[in-house]
Amino acid sequence: MSVHYTQSLVADSQTQKTHKTRKTHKTRKTQKTQKTQKTHKTRKTHKTHKTHKTHKTHKTHKTHKTHKTCKTQKTQKTQKTHKTRKTHKTHKTHKTHKTHKTHNIPTIYIITPTYGRPAHMADMTRLASTLMLVKNIKWIVAEDGDNYNPFIKDLLEHSGIPFVYVLAKMPVKYRATNNEPRGVAGRLAGLQWVREHYAEGVVYFADDDNSYDIRIFEEMRWTHGVSMWPVGLVTALGVSTPILQDGKWIDWYDGWIAKRKYAVDMAGFAVSVKLLNEVSTANLLVRASLRIDSLPLSLYVSRNAVGSPVCECNKVYVWHTQTRVKHTVTVHTLEKSKYDSTNLRELWKFMV
Numbered sequence: 112m113s114v115h116y117t118q119s120l121v122a123d124s125q126t127q128k129t130h131k132t133r134k135t136h137k138t139r140k141t142q143k144t145q146k147t148q149k150t151h152k153t154r155k156t157h158k159t160h161k162t163h164k165t166h167k168t169h170k171t172h173k174t175h176k177t178h179k180t181c182k183t184q185k186t187q188k189t190q191k192t193h194k195t196r197k198t199h200k201t202h203k204t205h206k207t208h209k210t211h212k213t214h215n216i217p218t219i220y221i222i223t224p225t226y227g228r229p230a231h232m233a234d235m236t237r238l239a240s241t242l243m244l245v246k247n248i249k250w251i252v253a254e255d256g257d258n259y260n261p262f263i264k265d266l267l268e269h270s271g272i273p274f275v276y277v278l279a280k281m282p283v284k285y286r287a288t289n290n291e292p293r294g295v296a297g298r299l300a301g302l303q304w305v306r307e308h309y310a311e312g313v314v315y316f317a318d319d320d321n322s323y324d325i326r327i328f329e330e331m332r333w334t335h336g337v338s339m340w341p342v343g344l345v346t347a348l349g350v351s352t353p354i355l356q357d358g359k360w361i362d363w364y365d366g367w368i369a370k371r372k373y374a375v376d377m378a379g380f381a382v383s384v385k386l387l388n389e390v391s392t393a394n395l396l397v398r399a400s401l402r403i404d405s406l407p408l409s410l411y412v413s414r415n416a417v418g419s420p421v422c423e424c425n426k427v428y429v430w431h432t433q434t435r436v437k438h439t440v441t442v443h444t445l446e447k448s449k450y451d452s453t454n455l456r457e458l459w460k461f462m463v
């Protein structure tokens with residue numbers, strides 16, 4: 112199935128009703144849709160995993176409490192955040208998502224464009240593991256391809272993170288170009304989904320290959336209008352960030368301009384759903400260069416929207432990393448018939 116710049120719902124885990132993970136997996140095997148998926152039992156099942164013991168251990172760490180640097184510069188809102196993080200500690204991961212719903216803290220809609228390549232599962236696994244630690248989120252994953260990836264579906268279901276999985280394929284005319292708009296179809300599909308379904312909360316674009324300190328999600332959670340922060344490892348110039356002087360936001364800086372009018376890394380901002388819905392024309396701009404302009408800065412400039420950097424922007428909590436695959440994956444070994452009916456054929460599917 113091919114969906115261009117629109118999306119199909121595969122699974123909206125928040126709307127799922129009953130309680131049978133295993134059934135879910137079976138369901139997938141029998142190629143039924145995920146609509147029958149049952150989130151809550153997934154969570155129950157998770158409780159039996161050792162993962163949670165790890166979380167328990169984690170609880171004894173002082174990690175979150177010791178990060179006072181930022182706290183001291185923060186508003187009340189952020190303190191709230193830390194409080195909720197405390198709550199988080201007292202619950203097991205999957206309960207946490209549940210718990211947070213009752214806590215009336217903003218939901219972060221995390222839009223992740225993704226596509227098939229050898230590091231696909233590796234990147235998505237790492238990101239899922241990060242997002243499992245973040246409360247009150249909805250993960251909108253947009254697959255750039257003709258089909259849903261069953262391994263991604265499995266990962267999403269198993270994570271316990273409320274998610275939506277949609278198809279958003281890059282138009283063929285762009286694919287053939289040198290500067291193809293990577294991830295733009297997925298981001299647009301995600302924005303459309305948010306606009307159609309939600310009135311409040313915060314939107315963030317999280318590419319699947321970046322590296323996230325979970326503190327960044329608490330920084331952005333109380334975004335009203337637009338917020339920005341530094342992103343590390345962007346081009347040789349190192350960083351993309353708002354520029355502050357004497358505590359005031361005076362400009363922004365990006366190591367990679369690429370003909371963009373509003374150059375800022377896609378990982379360096381969040382927008383409130385309210386603002387997004389107010390400015391119905393606000394979108395990522397696909398310019399002649401096929402590079403995209405920043406949604407928040409266009410909003411900020413065009414609407415004089417409430418915008419602010421978070422914290423003092425003197426720390427990096429998100430990194431524009433890339434996964435380099437050491438060896439080219441080839442089908443060579445799999446051609447040998449001796450591997451028929453072995454696990455090797457199954458494993459291969461994870462690499463492509």
Ligand code: UGA
Pocket residue numbers: 223224225226254255281292293294295297317318319320375376377378403431
């Ligand atoms: C990225 C993107 O190319 C730009 O769209 C973005 O403006 C820029 O970074 C930024 O952050 O400002 P890069 O990191 O080199 O550059 O690109 P990728 O990580 O390969 O792709 C970005 C996202 O789009 C990833 O989540 C990736 O999985 C997805 N993607 C990439 C697709 O969905 N389809 C593709 O064909 C390629």
Ligand code: MN
Pocket residue numbers: 318320321431432433
């Ligand atoms: Mn990337």
